[in-house]
Amino acid sequence: MRLAAKKMPTPGPDEVLVRIEATPINPSDQGVMFGWSSMDKATSTGTGADTILKAPVSKHGMQVMKARVGQDLSIGNEGSGTVVAVGENAQGLMGKLVGLMGGEMYAQYRLVKAAMCLPLGPDHTAKDGAACFVNPLTASSMVEAMQLEGHTALVHTAAASNLGQMLNRICQADGVQLVNIVRSEAQEKLLRDMGAQYVVDSSKDSFMADLTDAVHETGATLAFDATGGGRLASDILSAMEAAAARTPGAYSIYGSVKHKQVYLYGGLDTSETILTRGYGMAWGVGGWLLPNFLARVGQEAADRMRARVVQELTTTFANDYSDEISLADALQSEVVARYNAKKTGAKFLINPQLPM
Numbered sequence: 001m002r003l004a005a006k007k008m009p010t011p012g013p014d015e016v017l018v019r020i021e022a023t024p025i026n027p028s029d030q031g032v033m034f035g036w037s038s039m040d041k042a043t044s045t046g047t048g049a050d051t052i053l054k055a056p057v058s059k060h061g062m063q064v065m066k067a068r069v070g071q072d073l074s075i076g077n078e079g080s081g082t083v084v085a086v087g088e089n090a091q092g093l094m095g096k097l098v099g100l101m102g103g104e105m106y107a108q109y110r111l112v113k114a115a116m117c118l119p120l121g122p123d124h125t126a127k128d129g130a131a132c133f134v135n136p137l138t139a140s141s142m143v144e145a146m147q148l149e150g151h152t153a154l155v156h157t158a159a160a161s162n163l164g165q166m167l168n169r170i171c172q173a174d175g176v177q178l179v180n181i182v183r184s185e186a187q188e189k190l191l192r193d194m195g196a197q198y199v200v201d202s203s204k205d206s207f208m209a210d211l212t213d214a215v216h217e218t219g220a221t222l223a224f225d226a227t228g229g230g231r232l233a234s235d236i237l238s239a240m241e242a243a244a245a246r247t248p249g250a251y252s253i254y255g256s257v258k259h260k261q262v263y264l265y266g267g268l269d270t271s272e273t274i275l276t277r278g279y280g281m282a283w284g285v286g287g288w289l290l291p292n293f294l295a296r297v298g299q300e301a302a303d304r305m306r307a308r309v310v311q312e313l314t315t316t317f318a319n320d321y322s323d324e325i326s327l328a329d330a331l332q333s334e335v336v337a338r339y340n341a342k343k344t345g346a347k348f349l350i351n352p353q354l355p356m
Contacts, residue, residue, distance in 0.1 A: 001033060001053040001331055003356075004072070009111040011087040016114050018098060022130035023079030023105040024319070025330070025339050025348040027226075027266055033075055035068065036061030039340050044333040048356040051331040076105030076350075080120070080129035090114035097124060099132035106327060108352045118306055120313065127321070128313050130349060131162075134290065136317040138265070139167040140305040141293050142224050143176055148297070149261070153177040155215065155223035155236055158268060159199070160187035160344045162319050163226075168196050169316045177218040181211070181232070187344055202232070208239060216243035223262045224288065229269030233262040233285055234276045241279035255280015263288035268342060322346045326354035 011017050034055065042055035057065065078101040083093045098117040104110055120129045146154055156167055159180035171178040172195055179198045182188050188199045198214040200207060214220075215236075223236045237260050244256035260279065265288040275285065294302045309317050322345060329335050330350055339348040 001075075003049050003051065003327055003331070005049075006107075008109065011085050011090070011111060013087040013089045014114055015087045015111055016083045016090050016093050016098075016117060017085035018079075018081045018100060018110050018112060018117070019084045020079045020105055020107055020110055020352045021081040021126035023076050023350045023352065024131040024134075024321070025350060026077060026131070026134055027268065027342060028134065029075055029077055029106075030340060030342075031267065032073055034340065035065050039336065042333045042336055044331060044336075048328050051328045053331040053333060053336060074104035074106070076107070077101060077103060078131060078133040079105035079110070080126040080132065081110075082126070083117070084109075087114070093117060093119070096120075097126060097129065099129040101133040106330070106350060106352065108327075118310065121310060124313055127324075127349065128318075131319045132309055132313060132317065135163040135166055135319070136309040137294070137302075137305055138290050139163055139170055139317075140308065141290060141297075142167060143170055143174060144297060144301065144305070145263075145288075145293065146176070146222050149222065151220070151222035151261070153179070153218040153220035153222075155179040155181065155220045156226075157181040157224070157232060157236075158183075158226035158266070159196075160190050161226070162347055165191070165194065166317055168194055172196075173316065177220065179211070179214045179218055179220050181236075190344075208235060211235065211239040212242045215239045216246055219243075221258055221260050225262055225264050226266035227269040228264045228267040229271035229273055231274045231276070232269070233264060234274060236262055237279040237283050237285075238276070241283075252280075255282060257282055259283065261286075265289070320345070320347065321349040323348045324351050324354075326350070326356050327352050328356035329354075 037055035037057050039055050044053050046052050080099045083096050086094045093114055097120045100112055100117050102112055102116050156164055160182050180191050180196050181200055181202055183202050188201050191199045200210040200214055221240055225233050240260040241255055260283040262285045
């Protein structure tokens, strides 16, 4: 991974040039940045704009990523900054602070279609708007999907993350019951201090009993799993089935008739996804991606969610950052080790305007 100098672009009629002033490091960015590399063995050489990060890749990793060999992939899903040049059909955005999504945000400047920009409020900063797309719209879309698919409550894993905290605030404001799965007592306390009612700790021996109780009380039949690998998705389905069995009704060898769904939307656990099928026949496990969902619900729903994000950018959708780094810092192996650890409370922000 390296930095590359490029010619400054000129906006076309419907384009704007944005000076990127803040862009977050999200797990989805790290997937592109590092792929199947062995990041515990990463090393850096050079300084400033000449810094290069290298890491070895296993034989299996090379097989998985063989289509990527020889390609330069630009990084950064979202960001925020000031519009510094505009095309003739985008004059109204000149000088505006905007949030934007569309890749290649780990850069000092980004040329985009004007329609891709989300104008921010007069009291907002670039730091406020840096992550105004991926996490806010993902959390909002989870509730939207719940309603669209006929569910009445949610289960969420890695629930103490920035996204998980946003989802808690949304659900509390909208009266949606939410079961939070965390992995430590500290994370449980964090969410309970925020007012979360249902928080279960996967590190406890009582996890499955606690999860089943919470699912029974809420009636949750839809889950979003940020871990992806391991047995967690299967455990959630088992808890949903066990909770359903507590409700009196006709016995069936095919299990409960209410559909139980787990969407895998992240890959914090890179091991295999293991399903132990003990939850009847009315269930599903599938992948879930924000752009695909937004395309499914249409522009009107997407615009409604975006408008709410701007209105509640510093409250419901606020992000906390532990570190602000430069583009060159993001290539230093010791810094990479810190942000690649994906720890709760350790979210990094890149400011491309910082000196390198």
